[in-house]
Amino acid sequence: MSEQTQQRGGPARRVVVVGAGMAGVQTAVALREQGFTGTVTLIGAEPHQPYDRPPLSKAVLLGTAEGSAFDIDFEALGIELRLGLTAVGVRPGEHLLDTSAGPVPYDALVLATGAEPLRLPGADGVPGVHLLRTLDDAERLRPVLHRQHDVVVVGAGWIGAEFATAAREAGCAVTVVEAADRPLAGALPAEVAAPMADWYADAGAVLRTHARVRHVEPGAVLLDDGTRVPAGAVVVGIGARPATAWLAGSGIALGPYGEVLADDRLRARAPDVHAVGDCVSFPSGRYGERLLVHHWDNALQGPRTVAADIIGAVAGEPAAVYDPVPYFWSEQFGRFVQYAGHHPAGDTTLWRGDPAGPAWTVCWLRENRLVALLAVGRPRDLAQGRRLIESGTAMNPRLLTDPARPLKSATA
Template identity: 60%
Template sequence: MENVLVVGAGMAGLQTVLGLRELGYAGRVALLGAERHRPYDRPPLSKDVLSGKTDDTTFDADWAALDVELLLGRPATGLRLRDRAEGGFVDTDAGPVEFDRLVIATGSRAINLPAAGDVHGVHVLRTIDDARALRTALVPGAHVVIVGAGWIGAEVATAATAAGCHTTVVEALSAPLAGALPAEIGARFTPWYAEAGVELLLGARVDRIEPGAVHLADGARLPADAIVVGIGVRPDTAWLAGSGVHLDGRGAVVVDGRLRTSAPGVYAVGDCTVFESARYATRLHVEHWDNALQAPRALAAHLLGEDAAYDPVPYFWSEQFGRMVQYVGHHPAGDDVVMRHGPEGTWTAGWFAGDALVALLTVARPRDLAQGRRLVQTGAAVDKAKFADAGVPMKSTVR
């Protein structure tokens, strides 16, 4: 392994480089990124950048010590593998880049509505440039319409309302986060919008977008100085078409428990992957910061000779309308849900497979998350009656 090329200069790409160097790899490493910026942190984009607390979320890295060749502002356009041997070339608009081992870490791209990308005043939020452009539109008195009441939609609504904007959120489903959580759990988020002064329209489908307005399928017209589309992301893997690297139906790179793709010498980490989980006996697609932090370290160890599988318990968080929301675990549809109600609107939802606690969602209950995370990781059997009693410490609910 003389020449490692990492494609994708985000969290997962940088952590791959850091992992290789920290574990003693002294060979050539190149980091290829589509954006002109050095690797930066994405979670603060919808919080600190939109609120104006900061304009720069660049990671603090010692680039001289890392001795990495930075190839920024050069999107990957194709992949050519060598016949009957490891290695190949990643094509870019500035010419091909050769590699012996390749790590794909290109993350995700924001989905936009059909034809909306050509309409003035329409924003998505995925990059630092997206956040800076949107921030200029969040001015007091502006009418902001957000399409999608998912994680990003709620965080942008939080920032827009704090900036003094008249904010409307349009959601096609019956509850916020209904695509990610059961509707009865998502419904618990609904009152937060009204409390914050945000108009939430549920079961509202967008018919079309024009400059200055969003038209709904029921004929309503919503005036808008700024329109934000927050309907999700897709793996940024179009450049792999025809390469021989196996992608699933959503375009995610299919990897095994060692983060190996179907092509020899080619690996993948982060949002762009669907990985094999022995823990959950399925493949997982995890689009969150913690996965982009942890998976590259496991991959670096594997590249340098260790044979440990990557099989995490997923974790993510969101800040919505002044509340910290945290989730840990993985729950298939049909698992039992038990609620745990705390004071002042705080609560925890637990998903159970039999008596085993398999997932946990907490709202402003950090101690529940800290103690419950250990129970989820170990698959502990939990007394559901004690779980439902918020006065019982989570660690004391074990049978």
Template identity: 75%
Template sequence: MSEQQTEKSPARNVVVVGAGMAGVQSAVALREAGFTGQVTLIGAEPHQPYDRPPLSKAVLLGKAEDSAFDVDFDALDITLRLGLDVTALRAADHVLDTADGPVRYDALILATGAEPLTLPGTEGVPGVHLLRTLDDAARLRPVLDRQHDVVVVGAGWIGAEFATAARAAGCAVTVVEAAARPLAGTLPAEVAAPMAAWYAGSGAELLTGARVERVEEGAVILADGRTLPAGAVVVGVGARPATGWLEGSGIALGPDGSVTADSALRTSLPDVYAVGDCASFPSARYGTRLLVHHWDNALQGPRTAAAAIMAAESGAPLPVYDPVPYFWSEQFGRFVQYAGHHADADTLLWRGDGADATWSVCWLCDGALVAVLAVGRPRDLAQGRRLIESGAALDPEKAADPAVPLKSTAL
């Protein structure tokens, strides 16, 4: 980024745009940090702020009506403005334009998250669904209750989790993936390969190398001419930062559409910060800019943004945000966890056999552990995450032995 803000005026009025995990935690973190000014949380949805991971699990299966955060906003003196669209940012005036008129801020936290990518040509086609919001889950629950034939487009994390829920509900499920394997954009071929068998093991059909030609009511037509019956189609082909409304604001965005925050989560505009799925940040640990679309990032980043706002007032040193990224997924009866960033790894070590019920994979760079994927091995994940944080080098022979605790493999 060419210029990052370096000076700030005292923040007496902080506005947070986005009422998901990142937004709620930003408001809460401000209070926990001792901020006594006005805090306003603006959310586009009318619902009480809620957590998203349960949408593809308990909420979708009717085991919970919602997943509202257990936060007493009144006790924290946080003003909620829900069901309100923010349309523009006028940074020179420190003003947000909203459907209800202008909202002024002294400091602003952008926490608008990500929006799901749609499948071209499916707009307005009956029976096509996304799974991102509480309303999306509410529309999908009757689909599962009626045990429709379901086609899932995309074998990523969301696709796998929805397929898991649909099979649990008794639906016939076909998952269509354009790439040659599940999670092709996330994991190497040899690591993702064992996961393909999970689909068949659950009774779902996985079609790889299969492109969707078009979607009609009741059917998905593939590019090779096959027609798949579909009482419902669920699209899970990725997401992008929800930053389109910032066009013309002067804020710096990356090529991926993310707000390019600095190591204190400050943006290129004065008094504006960004957290969660809509923001990328520089990682000194990994020597690159990271865009992390996962729950833990939305939980941790707000503490840094709140500390940076407080530092701007007190003159204290700025905080530095450089976490070890972490996420988890529950699919096909397995608990999958990942920590780190393996893009630049030069060594891959297996701990166990991918055909077994539990196994792990470690990625090393110059001998140091940089990432770990654990399937049903939570101790590997917990110990590996600490080793990554410490920058520890591992004994590769010991690390490849699943019987040796990962923490004991450090040199």
């Protein structure tokens, strides 16, 4: 089947959006902003008003904010909220979404169910084991930090580092255990991630690499080498997968990670179905491969394409191709880390600044064109670099490595 999926072509008078996170909320809002006048129904599994997730690992967790609800007047926009409702299946041929409260008909369906955290095998039901994905998760963890428990974080990825940061700020003793040889092993090459290992010790946290969890019991984590690490609480941050198990049997094509396979306008391989955010992969002409992006900015940008394509199906004008420069940020151990682009193995790596210092940037080039960069404490590099990636401007590698030179002036 081709990447382009033929839509049904009839006017979409009823749009149903499944998932009330950033991607789902922004899709509903974008439909109204772009002039859609039909009904828009936003379905969310959680009972809470739709909320933003990044503050959960920061302000909400530390108690400096009570929540992170979106400042959106859904009623004024004519968006129907159906919260506490779980999607259980789709019947594309009948244009029906099956939910815990019965079937919901649609003319256009948007899948925006996000991702769900991976669970630590054998740890379900063990007292004191936590995930950090939802508002309820953050609220359960807040008193843990307040009581300054000894905390073990399983996984030194982005979420593990952010939680460890918050736990240290709260005065907890923190041990981070990581099965790989370095933090962020799944995201960054060894030479880039290596300097970040020192951040843990600088913040008073213990980082144990090559450390696999054998068993979790109340009050402790037992590692494969026999070490028993005291743990008043265990926070699991070992990755996430698209929340799409409920689509089994629907005929909607899924990829190797369980993600919805979409075309370059975020159309799923089913009539009148789109997908957006963490639950979908899409082909990138810029990078020549299919991308699965689990980051906030993707959930913010994709909805504009989805809304335009739904509205364009009526007007006969398809949306522009969705081919963003992926972007995300992380705040950890007093550092602001930003990343833009995508770099497979084999791209040339160039450094701007000393990674032992407080501010530095790593750039990845392909045929002297910038394809990705990681900026630590250098937001101007990030902003300029993102535009250079978008434009495909040829760079001068010698000039690029001078941290005193603005990135935008290091062109060929």
